[in-house]
Amino acid sequence: MSADIKSHLIDLLTQSLAGVAPQSPASAIALERPKQAAHGDWACNIAMQLAKPLKRNPRELAQALIAGLPASPWLDRAELAGPGFINLRLKPAAKLDAVRRVLAAGTGYGRADTGHGRPFLVEFVSANPTGPLHVGHGRQAALGDAISALLEAQGWKVAREFYYNDAGAQIDNLALSVQARAREQRGEAAGFPESGYHGEYIREIAADYLAGNGDPDDLATVRKFAVAALRREQDEDLRAFGVKFDNYYLESSLYADGKVEATVTALTASGKTYEQDGALWLRTTDYGDDKDRVMRKSDGSHTYFVPDVAYHVTKWQRGFAHAVNIQGSDHHGTVARVRAGLQALSAVTGAGIPRDYPDYVLHKMVTVMKGGEEVKLSKRAGSYVTVRDLIDEVGRDAVRFFLVSRKADTEFVFDIDLAKSQTEDNPVYYVQYAHARICSVLAQSGTDPQSLQTAELAPLALERELVLAQRLGEFPEMLAEAARDFTPHTLVFYLRELAAEFHSYYNAERVLVADEGLKLARLALIQAVRQVLQNGLALLGVRAPEKM
RNA sequence: GUGCCCGUAGCUCAAUCGGAUAGAGCACCAGCCUUCUAAGCUGGGGGUUGUGGGUUCGAUCCCCGCCGGGCACGCCA
Numbered sequence: 001m002s003a004d005i006k007s008h009l010i011d012l013l014t015q016s017l018a019g020v021a022p023q024s025p026a027s028a029i030a031l032e033r034p035k036q037a038a039h040g041d042w043a044c045n046i047a048m049q050l051a052k053p054l055k056r057n058p059r060e061l062a063q064a065l066i067a068g069l070p071a072s073p074w075l076d077r078a079e080l081a082g083p084g085f086i087n088l089r090l091k092p093a094a095k096l097d098a099v100r101r102v103l104a105a106g107t108g109y110g111r112a113d114t115g116h117g118r119p120f121l122v123e124f125v126s127a128n129p130t131g132p133l134h135v136g137h138g139r140q141a142a143l144g145d146a147i148s149a150l151l152e153a154q155g156w157k158v159a160r161e162f163y164y165n166d167a168g169a170q171i172d173n174l175a176l177s178v179q180a181r182a183r184e185q186r187g188e189a190a191g192f193p194e195s196g197y198h199g200e201y202i203r204e205i206a207a208d209y210l211a212g213n214g215d216p217d218d219l220a221t222v223r224k225f226a227v228a229a230l231r232r233e234q235d236e237d238l239r240a241f242g243v244k245f246d247n248y249y250l251e252s253s254l255y256a257d258g259k260v261e262a263t264v265t266a267l268t269a270s271g272k273t274y275e276q277d278g279a280l281w282l283r284t285t286d287y288g289d290d291k292d293r294v295m296r297k298s299d300g301s302h303t304y305f306v307p308d309v310a311y312h313v314t315k316w317q318r319g320f321a322h323a324v325n326i327q328g329s330d331h332h333g334t335v336a337r338v339r340a341g342l343q344a345l346s347a348v349t350g351a352g353i354p355r356d357y358p359d360y361v362l363h364k365m366v367t368v369m370k371g372g373e374e375v376k377l378s379k380r381a382g383s384y385v386t387v388r389d390l391i392d393e394v395g396r397d398a399v400r401f402f403l404v405s406r407k408a409d410t411e412f413v414f415d416i417d418l419a420k421s422q423t424e425d426n427p428v429y430y431v432q433y434a435h436a437r438i439c440s441v442l443a444q445s446g447t448d449p450q451s452l453q454t455a456e457l458a459p460l461a462l463e464r465e466l467v468l469a470q471r472l473g474e475f476p477e478m479l480a481e482a483a484r485d486f487t488p489h490t491l492v493f494y495l496r497e498l499a500a501e502f503h504s505y506y507n508a509e510r511v512l513v514a515d516e517g518l519k520l521a522r523l524a525l526i527q528a529v530r531q532v533l534q535n536g537l538a539l540l541g542v543r544a545p546e547k548m
Numbered sequence: 549g550u551g552c553c554c555g556u557a558g559c560u561c562a563a564u565c566g567g568a569u570a571g572a573g574c575a576c577c578a579g580c581c582u583u584c585u586a587a588g589c590u591g592g593g594g595g596u597u598g599u600g601g602g603u604u605c606g607a608u609c610c611c612c613g614c615c616g617g618g619c620a621c622g623c624c625a
Binding site: 030032035036039043045048051081082083084085128165170277278290291293294295296297298301328329330331332333334335362364365406407409411427429430434436437441444477478485489493496497500504506507508510511512547548 | 552554562564605
């Protein structure tokens, strides 16, 4: 018998189809969970899909498929419905089997090995070291870390990487801004740079620099000091957020290693470049870009596009055949450019980089609301709301949970009042509370959770219990989907659903009843629920408290 | 102007790669604590899925037009 129910049912239908219509075109039999309970536990639309090629009436075909189903210990009955749906109903034992699987696998429940340990690079945040992290970075951090965890749970060897653009003009800007503040603090007249950074943090860095006897006139040292200070600050933001990177890749290192120059050379060799107006261009339009791009400006320096390509080449060269970048959608213009650059290089070097390498998750902007009004400023950063502001106001768990709770490509409204007043309504507490409640019951039962693995589950006969068990069974497939599509919000919705079904059950029934057999069965069930809540929250980087 | 993305309940969002009567939460109304944590539960009202066509057994989903919003269109990053 198949390990899980769904593939077991597909086996049954496949066998039936082979008997009913041996000449039928090979088409995948798909099962789906009907929205309505009246439509059974699983539904199949294969009869409607095959009706046309087989030139048969869909209802008649469905009826024949039902009649041809082999006997099964898990399938209760199959029935014809609507225009040709086959609705399948399971026996209770089939649903309860998920409880046993959860308890047997423990923290490993939901994990799969589709990745087979192959490397997967996830690049996210990648903020310039010019200021504290803003809410957009927060969304990236939450998304990137959750996506990384999901991929790890599918058996990929994930590397979380942060790319620092520490070599461009914006760093010069930073250095000049700090220098100007330092001179001010010394009482010297100092013109503040036109496009400088105005945040309070610039003043703090300048003061620290002076306190260490730094010389404001030594711009190179100011720059080094400022970049180091901001990298340290961003690291602290990330630590407060519970996000840890495996690697920090510095744009400046691409120049130091000669990788930028090597990329220009290779691209020139590809024959896809040309000189015009004193600049060197790459014919990215050959690879689907809107217009050709300048690689080397007429003043001899490179555009940011070149180190970008060089950086992505290193991803491939470092053995990451799979890579995904999490970025704000305001950078979507770079997608075509980077891919075009990689294709041009791949063509000349024979690297064989796929056309759609790397993958991208582009997320929309976050607006922060408070008191019914948009919040745009933070005290320290001046011009934007920082991740730290948010964490300080509503707590790390809530921020992480909220920021991954929506599809990446929708604009996000983060309502601080809602997230805060949330002692009652906060969805993260709702899920955590379910976990804490279960822990409390288990503790009071005095039962060793390990012993529940062998508990007899047959006493579980209530509809609410079967619903819960079935929901537990959906966890692995849901995770596989979320990882494949890079959509952690699917997991968030699942956890809310599971928590809701548990709270409802908890409110309606007592777990610690006199009947010993029933009590053990119910303990096994809620322990399984607890385990799945814990596993799911862990993937989101959210705590699963035992007490609240 | 061109390209990409978005448009679903009063608000914030889902919708199983085209499925059956489009679902949650918040807000609103009415109930539930001598019983394992009320940060909880139960019930109720609420929709022409922006709009007009097309494709088919069937469309929130796919195609075309229009309306509205966001972002990007530099020898900036």
